[in-house]
Amino acid sequence: MPPFANTSALESFRPLFHPRSIAVVGASASSVSGGNRFIRHLKAFGYQGRILPVHPSAERIEDLPAIRSLADLDEPVDYAYVAVAADAVPGVLASGRGKLRVAQVMSSGFGEIDGGQAMEDRLVAAAREAGIRVVGPNCLGVHSPRARVTFTERTGPEPGRIGIVCQSGGLGIDILRRGRGRGLRFSGLVTVGNCADVSAAEIVQYFAESDDTDVIGLYVEGVRDGRRLFETLRANSTKPVVILKGGRTDQGRAAAASHTGSLVGSDHAWVALARQTGAVLADTLDAFLDTLLVFQCLTPAAVPTRRVVLFGNGGGTSVLGSDAFSRAGFDVPRLPDDIVAALTALELPAGSSVRNPIDTPAGALQKDEGRLFPRILDVVGGSGALDALVVHINMTVVLSFRHVDMLGNLVDAALRAKADGFAPHLALVLRSDGEPDVEEKKRDYRARAVAAGIPIFDELASAAASLAGLRLVEAFRAGLDGQIGGRTVSRRSAAP
């Protein structure tokens, strides 16, 4: 029986996310193994607790005094990073009895390989016997920026409010790195691998209880205890949950079996789980990240988002954007006559359209020293005619007006509007040609916008798909039907 069964997940996994001391089992005295790299990452990330390398013979590892065995510890450590051969893992856990709270086992060679289940059973038995919770095996580590703990590089130290449970180590790294570039900031990420002992649901529960976390993301291939995950998600009524489910097709399921040894349930069960808990299912890594970003930036509204106004430069882009929002289940309604009249009074140039989508040549945005865009924001912001405004900017075109910082003015105006309580959801699409000069500007403006709570997307289609996740959560909370990607979602539709 799990030793912490009667404690909260917050208490159970505080040693994982906020370890006061860390043991490292499997660092090498003569070469650079995963354990060595972990110690280097800890130091580089600024970890302030005690690091205790465990080695059968070496005096020092990575310039730190080593101990022979977990059994030699004078006081218990919170967390151990274990990366030794699979058949040595049970012994390591046994030596940690009374000395260790949470072990994360990186080693592979357990349930994910043919004939490895017996080894995984031994691991679990040893952990239970020693009173240690085990994360993994077959994973990569934990990332907890507030505690200055990480298992990889290029992740950034900035803590945030997105908590991630990830069954794939490599994908966990991708989530941290690609996510960081998009402005996502994490409270924590745990790679959970085969989930032999600690389940994905338990970590979800931790994030649900933690004050550091507002949004939860889950990459999972299969769960042993689907009921527990369902109950956990069902009980979590305040924090949006985004699920990237690997193995939703027959061929993906076959791949998952050899990846994490998961016996992957039918896709129907996952669709039902999302429907009944208000979780958002994403289909790709990029959609997962974009949807998490939406929830990092925007607070779900009481009334589900439906009416979207598009504003930007580019007629074809406006047409394709209208298609994308329409496909994602939104309305792009013609604006009421009084709003059209107010916009018309702003004297937009020939080639502009003010009905929605509002489309104006880039040059027009220079008018009156850049005051046109703030005026448009004023007119539409207070109109009550929309639930979300999506501003799309063709960066390359806008940047070609070199004598004025039109892009800066646009982003500044959006930030001011947001700060002044612009009522509808506000999102920005920065469309780039991918060239380094434009991408550099995009990084700058993205950082500023996301810090101010305005999500940034690369294209209108991804904005539409991600905002559909927001609407789904809003609709679920309102007890209404939502719809995403053609799938109808209703709180009331029962059937497990």
Added chain:
Amino acid sequence: MPPFANTSALESFRPLFHPRSIAVVGASASSVSGGNRFIRHLKAFGYQGRILPVHPSAERIEDLPAIRSLADLDEPVDYAYVAVAADAVPGVLASGRGKLRVAQVMSSGFGEIDGGQAMEDRLVAAAREAGIRVVGPNCLGVHSPRARVTFTERTGPEPGRIGIVCQSGGLGIDILRRGRGRGLRFSGLVTVGNCADVSAAEIVQYFAESDDTDVIGLYVEGVRDGRRLFETLRANSTKPVVILKGGRTDQGRAAAASHTGSLVGSDHAWVALARQTGAVLADTLDAFLDTLLVFQCLTPAAVPTRRVVLFGNGGGTSVLGSDAFSRAGFDVPRLPDDIVAALTALELPAGSSVRNPIDTPAGALQKDEGRLFPRILDVVGGSGALDALVVHINMTVVLSFRHVDMLGNLVDAALRAKADGFAPHLALVLRSDGEPDVEEKKRDYRARAVAAGIPIFDELASAAASLAGLRLVEAFRAGLDGQIGGRTVSRRSAAP
């Protein structure tokens, strides 16, 4: 009646794509208008023909001698760029009688605005009367790198074999710029705007006849003569056609009406058109570009592509990739026992999977000085067990092995395999965290790979969707059913 009705499209539009001389109507003597910018773009792009500014009073425009009127020309010019107020356009065309072959009218204020249809009718009447073909109005220009003609900057001089007909000027620029960054190379691009005289179908016909063009892309919101487009596409049996259709939803249709004045037909008609002509419908700009890249690089096979092998580093990515290919209608089949045995004999490390997806830790690829990957290519390439191999590389992980150019070795091996006649389609997915150092490498390797005929994608999901377009063309040509995005496509399914 169109004056070139009895000539081929190739002859009719040679003056548009390969003008020996260009008149510019609407360049300013005192400020910088669209006409001035066009002259500057022509010069910067290296246009070698005669440029003739037309101005009612100025002696010189952009350092070139100006003439008063097209009527003053001593000999006919091939192409005129016309950017004057809408109501002045008919007079300009009348003055070009006998002096001008093709005019492109950039001016807006015609059929795309309320009450503008009469002006558009006058334009067409004047053009017919003067014996001049008119492209536009409400467009931006023509890009023809072999003739060193362009209407914008940041497009690159390298000519290629993709011809584009684009009803939106801004989107045309996006296609050139974003497309260039992805490795697309163009034979030409024409923005056709309202298509008052010259239809999209006529330019498609030009590209179908032109030896410079192998692949045709079409962005269109609406066509006046759908039958002609259908017949043109139907008659074109050799060049793949990719269509990005704006206004496929009700809300997109409303936006299109105020953009190009298009009366957009039902989406059903477009699905039917694609089904009956073997054209590929793309839903987003990015999918459009990726699909064009596939056809630039890969030659449709006689037997439709179905069996895909995935190879790369990243277990979760392999699972999600299997899902993506499965959703796009491909098989990711378990490899035959003899191939599995041959791969097993290569002694991939623990954590590898060789069944398909083939998944191996990045570090393994260093083995034997990087010879592992070429051996894998050898084993699968000649096996006859697959139609396409998709190699996905987590660049950030691979680049972290700093003492060896693992990424370079991987790309080189793929290029060698392709050069040595690797039988299945070969595609590369370079997955990046978006940071500048990784993106720079990606640009380098992308350029090399695409030049060698290997398409590069950002993610497995976009590779899957784009290769589905290839399969659709293969299936259409084989007279078989294809399937893309859940839509079944069959040559034999009639019904217009």
